[in-house]
Amino acid sequence: MSASSGSTAEGIRGGDEILLAFTRALRAGGVPVTQDRTHDFLAAAALLGADDPGAVRVAGRSTLCAAPDDLARFDQIFEAFFNSRHGLPRPRPVVRPEPTAEQLPLDDGEGEQADRADDVIRAAASPTEVLRHRDVASLSAEEKQRLAAMFATLRPRPPLRRTARHQRWHRGQVDASRTLRESLRRMGEPAEIAWRRRSQKPRRVVLLVDVSGSMSSYADALLRLAHRLTQGIGNVETFTIGTRVTHVTRAMRTRDVERALVAAGETVPDWSGGTRLGETLRFFLDRWGQRGMARGAVVVVFSDGWERGDVSVLAEQMARLRRIAHRVVWVNPHRGKDGYEAVQTGVLAALPFCDDFVAGHSLATYADLVEVLADA
């Protein structure tokens, strides 16, 4: 490998150099390429022959990619880098969300009025306490900032499940192998009997956050909540749903909340679009849920249930979700408001398949949700 690259280095451009430049383009395009992967890529390309574009492509796909999403990006960038007609790599195509004409939810006006009435009554309470109960959609920018800091007060606890593994305990079943091992330590003499019980592990929590137009005023708060849960519990997977399904867990794992939100913002292509709950749910179940991500998990859907598509699809997919998941929780921001009735067709279709139906418009309701999760 080094011999071939050494001989060409003095010519136009060393083959390795071009491949290295390509890995940089990949990194810029969002594929997490690391130093050791680059090294493997060069070795693989050298093995297969760096002069064969097909071979370089396969070498790159197998050494630089680690997930199906990476593969798609890789192909795009590979095409742009090596097969560009103008001889220059084209900039990465930016997917712009298509602006969608959106009808405002009918009950929003009522909700706000009800909140203003609330403010008058609670004027005497402490400002923090008031903020805790305010509808996040009605907050000013400054209030939102103060509320953001208050998310740190949420103390999420993970729901637990029993595992196949056992742990030592002072009663329960007899731990035969440990007892035998103890007795072996005493040269085969019978010894104390060891007991064991099933140990417990955090159950996976899957969050599906609706980021469509009708939910746009709640998206920021909900993602903050998702971030808090991810940081506090650990085993949390987050997806945004709208017209598409986007996996944003990686962004949510970023420790700093503001950076996490920016990262999520960059990954999600369909902010404030329409909602096709049923179809997105089906996509989620096909691609992730059915395979095991939702299996035995606590699945939380944050949505107002405004469904643009076919409601029967939503019902069918919710039934499917219910069969796979351990518990399905539906969080509806409008539920906590006065005069709310579950009339949206989506909600009506989904409700029979939910274990819990809770409100989600203020920090106080998020605290309640945290409790629901811990007990799930």
Added chain:
Amino acid sequence: MTSAADVAGLLGRTGYLCDDELATVTYLALAMQRPLLLEGEPGTGKTALAEGLAEALDLPLVRLQCYEGIDATQALYDWDFPRQILHLRALEASGGAGIEEAEKSLYDERFLLARPVLAALQQSPAVLLVDEVDRADDEFEAFLLEVLSTWQVSIPELGTVKAATPPVVVLTSNRTRELHDALKRRCLYHWIEHPGLDRELQIVRTRAPEVSEALGRQVVGVVQDLRTRDLTKPPGVAETLDWARALHHLGTAELDLESAATTLGALVKYREDSDRVKQALDQLLRT
């Protein structure tokens, strides 16, 4: 074996037909002595590749099926306690050996139960299949990483077991969760797609030679069409083979609505799907 075409040829002789990309990646894995991480829809032949490789290279296949809660004693080695105790009792009865000797004889290789990973290292060269690694816990991944990077296992009582030549390792995952980056970095990655019409027909012809060509062609045609439709679980190659064999067993010479409906259980495994498939079959077989 010096090129991807060699690998494809060898695998083809065992009845595993792979496309160029998979052959190339497999060749790379062999040449670079790297584990191969395969992901893809269920039933696309991830596990079968490891089996085919073992047969093609004439190596023993050691399979480690991962599951939740699997730990080192189930993957590496364990001591056979009951036999050790029996041995002790026998020593006692014969009144033979001294304490030190007795102790030494207790941790002998014959009391060692080699679990898959250790077995693969001992028998190497071998093919080690780590199946459905995404089902195991994170801790297990870390442990696997250690073995995969050093190709050795140390047993305190016996010493270190090191593979003379690193085994060929194939990991499969169904993506129920994201694997740790550190593990992925050690591996070559490949996503297996469903095969195209011609290749799938070839697979059916090699794997189920008893099925007539005409029936095989019809079956594959229908399955390929079904995959483009909206099914909960699109049928994999394994289901295609099952269905073709099922039809053959019933003595079907040509696929018609009736025979298709009675054998549908081999192809789709969801009630919602079977309704949709029945409608689709109506269209497909009428024309």
